[in-house]
Amino acid sequence: MAQKLLQRYKDGDRLNHWFIALMFFLAGLSGLAFFHPSLFFLSSLFGGGQWARILHPFLGVLMMIGFLGLFFKLWRDNRITPADREWRKHAGRMFRGDKAGMPPVGKYNYGQKIVFWLMFFSLVVLLVTGIMFWRPWFAPFFSIDVMRVAVLLHSVSAVVLILGTIVHIYAVIWVKGTARAMTRGTVTEGWAKLHHPLWHEEQSKSQ
């Protein structure tokens, strides 16, 4: 018998998600080219060092615009609640593969919420610091000392964003049945009951 499906992400949100993902990879690869000499070859993907330098900030701004679209829709569901503390206490068991011992969660669990806020804050820092040394338009308005702090913060938050994204992608590989939420927009009822029982209840009631 085919399982009942629950809608988790609408068409527009999914398209936006994949736009953000594409911009993340383009901005990320062009940025990494400047971060470490061993990665400079990545600039070839963008037509050389000059073009990578020219395109990188635009790609970053596009990623931020896309992310904000998603942010305003999802931030309420990602507020940290007292129940999350309970989940955090048991997080070790989850990593050992013991799913049964986890307290019930709503639309997002504590781990997902942390990734969400990590991405949000690192993107904000990336945008603000990136503008500070964006040539030729904005860099002249900032002192050299400010730009020195900005470039360091920019790289640190880029690494945080990349690490957050690795966790984000791994979670999808790890927890089977999750990927279809962002491809087809729906998840199976079994998946919802197992991973987000409170959300499942909520959805079932509203239907």
Place this chain on the structure above:
Amino acid sequence: MSSLQSLDVVARSATTTPTPQVRTAVPEVAKLIDESKCIGCKACQVACMTWNDLRDEVGENVGVFDNPTNLTPTSWTVMKFYEVAPQEGSLEWLIRKDGCMHCEDPGCLKACPAPGAIIKYANGIVDFISENCIGCGYCIKGCPFDVPRISLKDSKAYKCNLCTDRVSVGLQPACVKTCPTGAISFGTKDDMVTYGEQRAGELRERGFQHAGLYNPQGVGGTHVMYVLKHADQPGLVGLPADPTINPMVEVWKGIAKPLAVAGVIGAMVVGFIHYMKVGPIEDKAEKEDA
């Protein structure tokens, strides 16, 4: 500058393998600027633009001699004039020829992300190879002396190259050649240090108690040095007292790079091992259904 077929490149930006450096018998060179002999005629500025074929825009007269008021992409050396009172009641008019200091440990080169856009020759000259420059402006953040300038026309960084084209064929830099008072000398670094110390000693005898050689060790010494009348207060002529590559740049271009690469690769490896050992979380009921 142009990329010379050089066999004596001792450092190259964003490069992790050895540079071509078989030519080892190259003496280190230096330019010595004697503040006490400078009359502020700007002949060096003219010589620089003539030799390098640069024409800066005719700027505004700001009421003092400084023109242009600062280094630009087309003015690689600029005379700067300072009216100062080193001691109470004393007034002095100091003149400094500003330009690239050619650091032994160049911050611009350390900060540059483009392979081969900044190189340092065995003789100590730090040169920008414009065809490799990507216009990011990182050199500006690396430089402790605020020297590199990026052109708005072509988004390339420019600065004094100590006339490396002249030096490589045994000539003096254009500014040295033209200086009418002998305030600028050029030779091996050792000779210039000796001569500079001697000049500072003469100045001390003549009453400038704090005269000395400006060859800051925070950047490993420089290949452009000054004899300053008030070496205890280099700030009088706009020079940093103890210039170093900014700690932010050191962290960013030092420990941050290997740490970040290790962190990102490490995260992927941990994920892989976790999947192999613990395996996925699946809805078991769903499997039976299928």
